[in-house]
Amino acid sequence: MNGMTRPPAPAPGLPRGLPGVARPANLSRRGVLGFAAGALVLGVALPPRLARAQGTTQATTPGAAPPPGTRVPAFLEIGPDGAVRLLSPFVEGGQGIGTAMAQIVGEELDADPARFTVECAPPGADYLVVNGIRMTGGSFSTRSSYETMRRLGASAREMLLRAAAARLLVGQATLTTEPGQVVHAASGRRIGYGELAGAALALAPAAAVPLRDPKTFRYIGKPVARLDAREKSTGHARYSIDMAVDGMLQAAVQHAPRLGGEPGAFANEAAVRAMPGVHSIHRLPGAVAVLADRWWRARQAVAALDVAWTAGRGGLEADFSSAVMLAALRAETGAGAPAEREGDVDSALAGAARVVEAEYDAPYLSHAQLEPPSALARFNPDGTLDLWLPNQMPELFQAAAAQVAGLRPEQVRLHSPLLGGFFGRHFLYDFASPFQQAIRLAQAAGQPVKVIWSREEEFGRDAVRPMGFVRFRGGLDARGMPVALHARVVGEGPIGRYFGALQGGSPVDPSMVEGIVEKPYAIPNRRVDCVPHRQPPVIAFWRSVGHSMNDFFYESFLDELAVAGGQDPFTLRLALLRDRPRQRALLEAVGELSGGWKRGPFEAEGTRRARGVAMATPFNTEVATIAEVSIAAGEVVVHDVWVAIDPGSIVNPAIIERQVQSAVALGLSASLLEEVVFEEGAPRARNFDNYPILPRDRMPRVHVRIVESGAPMGGIGEPGLPGVPPAVANAVAALTGRRVRSLPFAKTRLGAA
Amino acid sequence: MLELTINGATHRLDVEDGTPLLWVIRDTLGLTGTKYGCGIAQCGACTVLVDGQATRACITPAESVAGAQVTTIEAVEQEPVGRRVVAAWVAHQVPQCGYCQSGQVMAATALLRQTPRPGEDDIAAAMTNLCRCGTYNAIADAVRAAASAA
Numbered sequence: 064m065n066g067m068t069r070p071p072a073p074a075p076g077l078p079r080g081l082p083g084v085a086r087p088a089n090l091s092r093r094g095v096l097g098f099a100a101g102a103l104v105l106g107v108a109l110p111p112r113l114a115r116a117q118g119t120t121q122a123t124t125p126g127a128a129p130p131p132g133t134r135v136p137a138f139l140e141i142g143p144d145g146a147v148r149l150l151s152p153f154v155e156g157g158q159g160i161g162t163a164m165a166q167i168v169g170e171e172l173d174a175d176p177a178r179f180t181v182e183c184a185p186p187g188a189d190y191l192v193v194n195g196i197r198m199t200g201g202s203f204s205t206r207s208s209y210e211t212m213r214r215l216g217a218s219a220r221e222m223l224l225r226a227a228a229a230r231l232l233v234g235q236a237t238l239t240t241e242p243g244q245v246v247h248a249a250s251g252r253r254i255g256y257g258e259l260a261g262a263a264l265a266l267a268p269a270a271a272v273p274l275r276d277p278k279t280f281r282y283i284g285k286p287v288a289r290l291d292a293r294e295k296s297t298g299h300a301r302y303s304i305d306m307a308v309d310g311m312l313q314a315a316v317q318h319a320p321r322l323g324g325e326p327g328a329f330a331n332e333a334a335v336r337a338m339p340g341v342h343s344i345h346r347l348p349g350a351v352a353v354l355a356d357r358w359w360r361a362r363q364a365v366a367a368l369d370v371a372w373t374a375g376r377g378g379l380e381a382d383f384s385s386a387v388m389l390a391a392l393r394a395e396t397g398a399g400a401p402a403e404r405e406g407d408v409d410s411a412l413a414g415a416a417r418v419v420e421a422e423y424d425a426p427y428l429s430h431a432q433l434e435p436p437s438a439l440a441r442f443n444p445d446g447t448l449d450l451w452l453p454n455q456m457p458e459l460f461q462a463a464a465a466q467v468a469g470l471r472p473e474q475v476r477l478h479s480p481l482l483g484g485f486f487g488r489h490f491l492y493d494f495a496s497p498f499q500q501a502i503r504l505a506q507a508a509g510q511p512v513k514v515i516w517s518r519e520e521e522f523g524r525d526a527v528r529p530m531g532f533v534r535f536r537g538g539l540d541a542r543g544m545p546v547a548l549h550a551r552v553v554g555e556g557p558i559g560r561y562f563g564a565l566q567g568g569s570p571v572d573p574s575m576v577e578g579i580v581e582k583p584y585a586i587p588n589r590r591v592d593c594v595p596h597r598q599p600p601v602i603a604f605w606r607s608v609g610h611s612m613n614d615f616f617y618e619s620f621l622d623e624l625a626v627a628g629g630q631d632p633f634t635l636r637l638a639l640l641r642d643r644p645r646q647r648a649l650l651e652a653v654g655e656l657s658g659g660w661k662r663g664p665f666e667a668e669g670t671r672r673a674r675g676v677a678m679a680t681p682f683n684t685e686v687a688t689i690a691e692v693s694i695a696a697g698e699v700v701v702h703d704v705w706v707a708i709d710p711g712s713i714v715n716p717a718i719i720e721r722q723v724q725s726a727v728a729l730g731l732s733a734s735l736l737e738e739v740v741f742e743e744g745a746p747r748a749r750n751f752d753n754y755p756i757l758p759r760d761r762m763p764r765v766h767v768r769i770v771e772s773g774a775p776m777g778g779i780g781e782p783g784l785p786g787v788p789p790a791v792a793n794a795v796a797a798l799t800g801r802r803v804r805s806l807p808f809a810k811t812r813l814g815a816a
Numbered sequence: 817m818l819e820l821t822i823n824g825a826t827h828r829l830d831v832e833d834g835t836p837l838l839w840v841i842r843d844t845l846g847l848t849g850t851k852y853g854c855g856i857a858q859c860g861a862c863t864v865l866v867d868g869q870a871t872r873a874c875i876t877p878a879e880s881v882a883g884a885q886v887t888t889i890e891a892v893e894q895e896p897v898g899r900r901v902v903a904a905w906v907a908h909q910v911p912q913c914g915y916c917q918s919g920q921v922m923a924a925t926a927l928l929r930q931t932p933r934p935g936e937d938d939i940a941a942a943m944t945n946l947c948r949c950g951t952y953n954a955i956a957d958a959v960r961a962a963a964s965a966a
Binding site for chain 1: 839914
């Protein structure tokens with residue numbers, strides 16, 4: 064079992080890497096690996112027509128496909144009333160990308176973002192704007208497409224000007240625009256975009272168009288209201304689970320108790336077939352399904368079906384458990400490969416005045432997005448397939464669906480509705496999406512079928528954030544300053560598993576070590592070893608990926624070094640950032656935001672409290688976090704979290720502030736409460752009663768300061784998360800003297816100091 | 817045949833006893849604003865009003881609300897408290913993914929109908945629905961704003 068569907072070996076002649084696409088200079092090594100790997104996956108998964116288009120993005124020969132992000136009518140429709148419909152390359156799942164796209168395009172088009180409706184575009188070469196591929200993830204959307212989408216808006220505006228010039232019989236240079244209209248100042252004539260759109264969008268885009276001077280931005284950089292707030296406050300927003308088509312049957316499934324099991328005999332088939340509304344019963348790979356007229360009837364029937372499950376091949380072994388896995392990671396003795404090496408760690412440790420050692424671990428996690436997975440498949444009389452499916456990579460799922468259906472990719476119309484949360488859930492992982500089931504059931508029934516997974520089935524088949532384990536050794540000099548740091552990171556990450564073979568055989572999995580390598584601190588001797596140890600479950604990307612635990616490990620251990628060296632953790636970090644003005648300024652900013660650094664313990668609002676601090680550098684964004692905690696009834700109470708975030712430059716400060724709030728909530732939820740416990744080869748918790756997520760009464764106040772340093776644009780959706788677990792852990796240590804090295808906190812009963 | 821009054825309209829429905837109100841609303845009547853999240857009354861995405869009380873429809877047998885007035889998110893703006901709540905939700909830009917927000921809006925509406933000037937304890941007791949996007953602070957701000965707008 065490999066997890067995410069592995070692409071076949073690249074076919075000869077298909078593009079490798081990113082032909083003809085210039086990479087922004089700001090990409091980290093990790094970013095390049097991520098892009099390149101993704102491009103290869105997509106390159107082999109795409110139909111040849113698209114793949115060729117991808118490979119000819121710089122082509123200027125007549126008849127060649129235009130570069131992604133340049134064919135204006137593929138993105139924009141302007142109605143007679145001037146309303147703009149934007150087909151976005153990205154799927155909206157709460158992160159506000161639809162609004163951000165409207166701001167960016169609207170800025171250059173000269174149209175108010177409030178006039179936009181934004182939908183996720185269908186699969187197609189026009190939309191491969193994330194450096195030649197397309198995905199919604201990795202906090203890449205805005206930063207990867209910002210220039211492209213600005214140019215798209217500017218191209219559209221130029222086409223409107225050209226159309227207006229032809230209509231008014233005036234020179235194009237005599238025309239200008241105001242939001243939604245072309246203006247001829249000399250005559251006072253104005254024409255709305257809606258009147259011009261038909262003629263304008265038929266024109267060929269100009270080769271080069273001027274972009275607005277950022278000093279004149281009216282929408283970019285402003286707290287423009289989200290376009291979807293009202294439809295999401297009134298129940299009108301439609302998600303995959305809400306989709307319906309004529310003649311549709313509904314399917315509920317029962318998966319094998321353990322991954323790898325296959326359905327054998329049914330003990331009560333006739334009785335189940337006779338239940339109300341039941342249409343038919345089906346065996347599927349690793350599951351059984353009942354089709355009925357209503358989902359609840361299907362669910363009742365499939366739950367009643369008495370299935371003899373047989374052991375299949377692959378899957379999880381009956382004796383697999385989280386406890387066994389953690390013991391195996393701890394016992395792993397392999398040397399691994401160096402992910403970072405600076406100076407001479409061994410000598411520095413040997414010569415250190417004091418050596419500190421510690422082991423840290425973090426559990427498997429579920430995405431636990433509130434919308435359970437669903438898929439609606441409809442075969443059409445012309446042999447094509449319509450598929451509605453939550454997904455973060457339309458072209459990849461289109462190709463995978465085509466394979467299941469026995470069609471060519473272009474015969475599959477993939478619809479990507481709003482996501483009811485995602486956090487990495489909707490990439491293509493093995494056994495983790497209902498689309499194959501929907502396709503097979505629609506074929507078997509000869510009718511459209513919508514599959515909905517119950518929450519219990521979802522917890523049973525969600526792909527999990529990997530378990531993490533790190534062993535640290537740190538050396539201090541006589542003054543208590545860190546002079547050496549050695550980290551052994553043991554396990555497996557999603558980049559390595561899914562793209563490892565495509566990374567040119569690199570022994571270092573960037574998703575295993577991110578957050579431990581490339582830290583900004585001036586510790587002269589460093590070594591980070593990436594030690595592979597396979598993890599049997601289907602592993603996944605989960606909001607902030609390796610950073611979701613590695614920054615907890617590293618920043619907690621750094622506090623241990625501070626304490627061992629008799630230093631204040633904030634002051635020590637400032638000292639270690641002496642050569643890093645950007646990070647140092649951000650640390651000072653979060654200190655200021657919190658009213659001035661104080662570690663505590665101290666008294667506040669009648670409780671004894673302390674604060675912890677942490678830094679993180681995720682997704683090309685810099686983040687500094689401070690948390691204030693107390694202890695009540697043995698549990699951590701987080702009162703306030705202060706976050707200073709520097710993504711370089713921004714599009715929407717209001718959405719950024721909310722994304723930080725959201726990331727704080729998820730980071731806190733994971734560190735306080737969450738743990739997927741495998742026992743006997745299966746996850747134990749199957750609903751929120753046994754997999755609690757952060758409730759409202761444990762949400763802290765969150766204070767956000769956005770710093771625009773002018774550095775190349777970084778990500779937003781994920782970076783607020785990684786600093787939260789270590790800031791809380793460091794505060795808990797300051798308050799109680801107790802160092803929590805194993806997440807979640809709920810496993811440790813804490814007493815006040 | 818079961819007779820239910822939903823958003824002021826009476827429906828005669830062919831559903832088995834024990835069928836959760838949620839699935840009658842979503843599936844039989846096609847009102848998809850009310851969401852399925854967990855099925856065990858943990859998350860509150862399915863919250864509707866039954867005679868004005870916030871009720872988790874996923875564990876409420878449909879037959880148990882025969883004769884009652886059921887209100888779903890689709891009708892929330894038909895009365896002033898609901899309109900204020902929705903307006904506050906939009907003004908405070910509460911939703912992110914939005915999946916839980918129908919239930920949150922219904923829970924807030926029920927609270928403010930019963931307690932027009934809720935204290936923090938009232939809000940804490942009433943607003944227990946889960947939000948995986950962590951919009952909790954915005955939710956509390958919006959509830960306070962809707963209350964003070966009365």
